[in-house]
Amino acid sequence: MTFFAYRDGVLHAEDVPLPAIAAEVGTPVHVYSAAALRHAAQAFRTALAPVGSKRLAFAVKANPNSAVLRLLADCGYGADIVSGGELRRALDAGMAPADIVFSGVGKTDREMIAALDAGIGQFNLELEEEGRVLAALASDRGLRAPAVLRVNPDVDAGTHAKISTGKRESKFGVAITDAAAMYDRLAGLKGLDLQGVALHIGSQLRDLAPLEEAYRRIGTLVAELRARGHGIGRVDLGGGLGIPYAPDEAMPPLDAYGAMVARVTAGWNVTLTFEPGRVIAGLAGVLLTQVIWVKPGATCPFVIVDAAMNDLARPALYNALHRFAAVAPRGGTMIANIAGPVCETGDLFGLAQSIDRVGRGDLAVFHTTGAYGAAMASSYNCRPISPQVLVDGDRFHIVADRLLPAERAA
Numbered sequence: 001m002t003f004f005a006y007r008d009g010v011l012h013a014e015d016v017p018l019p020a021i022a023a024e025v026g027t028p029v030h031v032y033s034a035a036a037l038r039h040a041a042q043a044f045r046t047a048l049a050p051v052g053s054k055r056l057a058f059a060v061k062a063n064p065n066s067a068v069l070r071l072l073a074d075c076g077y078g079a080d081i082v083s084g085g086e087l088r089r090a091l092d093a094g095m096a097p098a099d100i101v102f103s104g105v106g107k108t109d110r111e112m113i114a115a116l117d118a119g120i121g122q123f124n125l126e127l128e129e130e131g132r133v134l135a136a137l138a139s140d141r142g143l144r145a146p147a148v149l150r151v152n153p154d155v156d157a158g159t160h161a162k163i164s165t166g167k168r169e170s171k172f173g174v175a176i177t178d179a180a181a182m183y184d185r186l187a188g189l190k191g192l193d194l195q196g197v198a199l200h201i202g203s204q205l206r207d208l209a210p211l212e213e214a215y216r217r218i219g220t221l222v223a224e225l226r227a228r229g230h231g232i233g234r235v236d237l238g239g240g241l242g243i244p245y246a247p248d249e250a251m252p253p254l255d256a257y258g259a260m261v262a263r264v265t266a267g268w269n270v271t272l273t274f275e276p277g278r279v280i281a282g283l284a285g286v287l288l289t290q291v292i293w294v295k296p297g298a299t300c301p302f303v304i305v306d307a308a309m310n311d312l313a314r315p316a317l318y319n320a321l322h323r324f325a326a327v328a329p330r331g332g333t334m335i336a337n338i339a340g341p342v343c344e345t346g347d348l349f350g351l352a353q354s355i356d357r358v359g360r361g362d363l364a365v366f367h368t369t370g371a372y373g374a375a376m377a378s379s380y381n382c383r384p385i386s387p388q389v390l391v392d393g394d395r396f397h398i399v400a401d402r403l404l405p406a407e408r409a410a
């Protein structure tokens with residue numbers, strides 16, 4: 001199901017023609033579809049219907065826009081956060097503190113205190129010392145911090161190396177072989193209410209097998225922890241499900257994921273937490289841009305657009321593909337390199353690609369930019385951070401302004 005479709009030869013977001021947004025807001029601009037977000041949020045929930053007790057926490061890092069978070073809060077989602085900034089965004093969006101999970105390998109004392117003061121529902125501990133510091137901070141305040149221990153199950157997620165987190169040598173989680181003894185030590189701390197375990201093995205997973213293997217290893221650990229006398233009430237299964245970026249890319253259906261989770265976790269008797277990011281927001285956004293030049297090149301022309309790696313870092317960082325399409329195709333195709341204006345050879349969105357024929361001034365989009373698009377923007381080359389627009393039916397709102405980070409006068 002797509003919420004970005006052509007009508008009378010012009011690409012629309014829901015009922016809004018994209019040229020109307022470009023005319024009012026300018027380009028480049030990130031455009032989200034509220035219906036697409038609601039659809040994905042509901043589809044994920046429906047897929048997990050076979051699973052018993054569960055909590056859904058949107059991974060804010062994928063799209064921290066406040067309007068997006070408010071919409072997802074209305075869909076019953078909490079938040080998976082990794083910083084004090086994301087905590088603020090989630091709270092401001094109206095997410096209940098109890099529905100907020102704090103992941104992340106480097107939480108500062110200040111961030112832990114802010115989260116304790118807010119009364120969040122779960123800290124995902126990344127190392128033993130963090131558990132001790134958190135317990136002390138909580139005790140000082142007469143609190144017990146609800147927590148789970150993030151375990152590294154040593155499973156290869158089979159995704160891009162830069163977004164794999166579940167192998168032994170990565171910086172995330174504690175080694176599954178050390179987890180039980182560490183759990184024994186942490187469970188006794190007065191300021192900590194240790195309730196279970198968490199894992200997350202990577203992002204953009206195209207295959208359910210590594211997830212299933214990781215979940216099975218966690219299941220074995222849960223049984224071991226119970227045998228050691230611990231009451232385990234929670235398991236956080238993380239995020240990581242992939243989405244198609246190319247039209248023909250096959251991805252595991254959500255229903256198959258739900259069925260796998262139900263099968264593997266049957267009998268665990270815990271509340272499961274899920275931290276989906278990409279699968280909720282990815283397909284709900286496009287980056288709207290304008291062609292500045294079509295510049296002749298040695299092997300094929302460069303289509304130089306006004307969006308760049310500072311607006312969408314994924315192609316430069318991970319060689320990721322974001323399909324390029326004209327907003328009002330003139331007919332015909334061309335082979336071209338697609339590049340941004342940033343002064344880096346790597347500011348490329350694709351090499352020798354067959355794309356809609358475009359010329360100077362044409363509008364175009366990069367598809368599937370709703371997750372890790374605007375979220376990863378920078379102001380490199382003193383380019384402003386691009387604005388964001390949320391479309392809902394036949395209306396649209398600017399939900400983030402074009403912004404150049406301010407400096408102080410000397």
Ligand code: LLP
Nearest residue numbers: 059103200203204239240275276277278372
């Ligand atoms: N939970 C934890 C602990 C995570 O580290 C992540 C993502 C998620 C949940 C959400 O994962 P998702 O469902 O979105 O796959 N910038 C990269 C992706 C980095 C993901 C980092 N962690 C990209 O653009 O592909």
